[in-house]
Amino acid sequence: MCQLLGMNCNVPTDICFSFTGFQARGGATDVHADGWGIAFFEGRGARVFLDPQPSCRSPIAALVRQYPIRSKNVVAHIRKATQGVVALENTHPFMREAWGRYWIFAHNGNLLGFGPALDGSFLPVGNTDSERAFCWLLQRLRQACGATPPSHERIFDVAREVALEVGALGEFNFLLAGSDFLLAHASTQLAYIVRQAPFAQAHLKDEDVTVDFSEVTTPDDRVAVIATVPLTDNEDWQTMPPGTLWLFAEGEPVRQAATVPGAKRKAADAAAGDQERS
Numbered sequence: 001m002c003q004l005l006g007m008n009c010n011v012p013t014d015i016c017f018s019f020t021g022f023q024a025r026g027g028a029t030d031v032h033a034d035g036w037g038i039a040f041f042e043g044r045g046a047r048v049f050l051d052p053q054p055s056c057r058s059p060i061a062a063l064v065r066q067y068p069i070r071s072k073n074v075v076a077h078i079r080k081a082t083q084g085v086v087a088l089e090n091t092h093p094f095m096r097e098a099w100g101r102y103w104i105f106a107h108n109g110n111l112l113g114f115g116p117a118l119d120g121s122f123l124p125v126g127n128t129d130s131e132r133a134f135c136w137l138l139q140r141l142r143q144a145c146g147a148t149p150p151s152h153e154r155i156f157d158v159a160r161e162v163a164l165e166v167g168a169l170g171e172f173n174f175l176l177a178g179s180d181f182l183l184a185h186a187s188t189q190l191a192y193i194v195r196q197a198p199f200a201q202a203h204l205k206d207e208d209v210t211v212d213f214s215e216v217t218t219p220d221d222r223v224a225v226i227a228t229v230p231l232t233d234n235e236d237w238q239t240m241p242p243g244t245l246w247l248f249a250e251g252e253p254v255r256q257a258a259t260v261p262g263a264k265r266k267a268a269d270a271a272a273g274d275q276e277r278s
Contacts, residue, residue, distance in 0.1 A: 002092070002108040003032055004190065005076040006175045006226040008182040008248040012042075012070035013223050017211045020065055021204035021231040025078055026055025029206040032078035035091040038064055039104040040071040041179040046102040050091045073177045077106035084128035093175075094134050096122055098142065099149040101178055105134040108228055109171025109187060130174075137162050137176070152181050156247050156255055159183055163245055163259040175226065182248040184226045185259065186240035191230050193237045194252050196222040202232045222251030 005022045007015050019038070027033035036055035039048045047069065055061040055078055077092035084090040093106035107130035114129050121142055122135035141150055141158050150158070159176060163185050166172050173190055176183040184190055195202075197220075199213035226248070230237035240246060243260035246253050 001082065001110070001171070002077060002079045002106075003030070003228040004106055004108050004173060004175050004226070005074075005228075005231075006177065006182050006184060006248075007071070007074040008177075008224045008226075008251055009072045010222045010251040011220070012072055013221070014068035014070050015074050015076075016065060016068055017202070017204070017209070018225055018227075018231050019076065020209055021206040022076060022078065022227070023055045023061050023065055024206040026058075026061070028056035030078075032080045034079040034081040034086045035088075036061060036076070036078045037091050037093050037106075038074065038076040039093045039095060039177070040069050041073040041102070041104075041177065042069070042071055044101065044179060046095060046104060046179075048093070048095055048104075050088060052086050052088050052091050073179060073182050075104045075106050075175045075177045075182070077108075082110040083130075084126055087126065089126035090128045090131070092130060094131050096134070096138055098122075098138055101149070103138065104175075104177045105137070106130070106175050107133060108173040111166060111169045111172065114166065114169050133162075133166055133172070133174070136166070152247060152249065153255075155181070156183065156245065156257075159185070160245050160257055160259055163187070164261070167243070167259055173228065180249065182224075182226070184240070184246045184248065186242060186244050186246070187259075188242050189228055190226060190240040191228075191237040192224055192226045192240060192246070192248075192253070193230070193232075193235055194222065194224045196251070201234070203234045204231060205233045206231070224248050224251050224253065
């Protein structure tokens, strides 16, 4: 399986510290060696780096690790291939334009027998279940909203419907981002942390690197980091209950709901509410 990394902030922030640990998991400290990618939103633009090489050996990853690109929304992915060959066209995250804005998507999981009826408005370039799911999600948004750009609330509602439907076919952990929001679906495994004043030191699990955030932030900064597996070993990461969808904006979770049917939905909603209040 793959791993996901996302960041949502209230001010443009670099992800160099988190990416240092995440990069190591792409073939050095973990087995996700089938490619990697990262996307940064900068205003209305999106800067995307992709490489089918393992991130631990990628010169492009080394550049990103040392290049403090500041962004309010970042999506990164390291791949352990399940469907689709190891190739650039199958490397996450994927990007599409819709409603005059860029959309970024990355997926962790395996959707068995997933062959949605795509109408041609969004088509996959590669042959992964992940890119098909992205195209299907955007198609469903287009069908729901027409020519009107969807609000955060409408994006959340449609993504929840798709997560409930597609999630029945297998693991469907994903990150979906625009320039001003980040959606995170915890099908089976995701965690997050919100860093805000008073800031403290953080130490990576995968590299012996420590940063004192009080020295590199202002009291008004707020940063949410989402990862498949927590990146640090001295911070209190919050586990997202399986079967929950989360909307992050301005560096914090602002909405969450269950994406599982029946009684399980009530339990997931309650668990998500507990995580939000903790």
